[in-house]
Amino acid sequence: MNTTIKDIIERRSIRKFKPDEVPQALIDEVIEAGLYAANGKGKQAPIIIAVTNPDLRMQIMRDNCRIGGWKEGFDPFYGAPVILIVLAPKDWPNGVYDGSLVMGNLMLAGHALGLGTIWINRAKEEFEEPAYQALLKKLGIEGEYIGIGHCALGYPDGNPPKASARRPNRVYYVS
Ligand SMILES: Cc1cc2nc3c(=O)[nH]c(=O)nc-3n(C[C@H](O)[C@H](O)[C@H](O)COP(=O)(O)O)c2cc1C
DSSP states (O other), rough: OOOHHHHHHOOOOOOBBBBOOOHHHHHHHHHHHHSSSSOOOOOOOOOEEEOOOHHHHHHHHHOOOHHHHHHHHHOTTOOSSEEEEEETTTOOHHHHHHHHHHHHHHHHHHHHTTTTEEOOOOOHHHHSSSSHHHHHHTTOOSSSEEEEEEEEEBHHHHHHHHOOOOOSSSOOOOO
């Protein structure tokens, strides 16, 4: 099978990560793939915040847990040491589409490099909060951004889960 298609079919969401650091070169390769996602009008509007700082990771974990309504102490990032946050400008009509494609590329690239990934939600709610708007400011990011998703990244702990069977009757051919 074509290796790209094989990666697409075999990628799975990982929900248990080893705490091991991911080499910066691998993180950068994953990010590079994200930056090459197709994007509306070739505007390249989405941005990525790569979080490896343990304090910030902890803060995001706590806030994501609070927003998700879980019991304190639950890690919605399943122990992944790297969180890649994708955002898009609020005033860009293609922002959610563009950002979602970036997310897809990040997850596929992670898988292709032998890493585990998973899309973790609630970036939208996080980046509506003052602390996260302050983070953007601190990073020198001007303008208003909508959080699209977090790509948790790290080494999978254990075997990846099996894909569930594809739901039938989702394709309609018009020949
Ligand atoms: C938009 C979106 C949001 C998601 N948010 C979460 C999440 O917050 N937590 C989680 O554990 N999985 C999340 N997932 C992962 C899905 O549950 C997962 O992709 C789905 O069950 C299919 O499994 P697979 O990715 O292994 O094919 C999300 C996936 C997408 C596409």
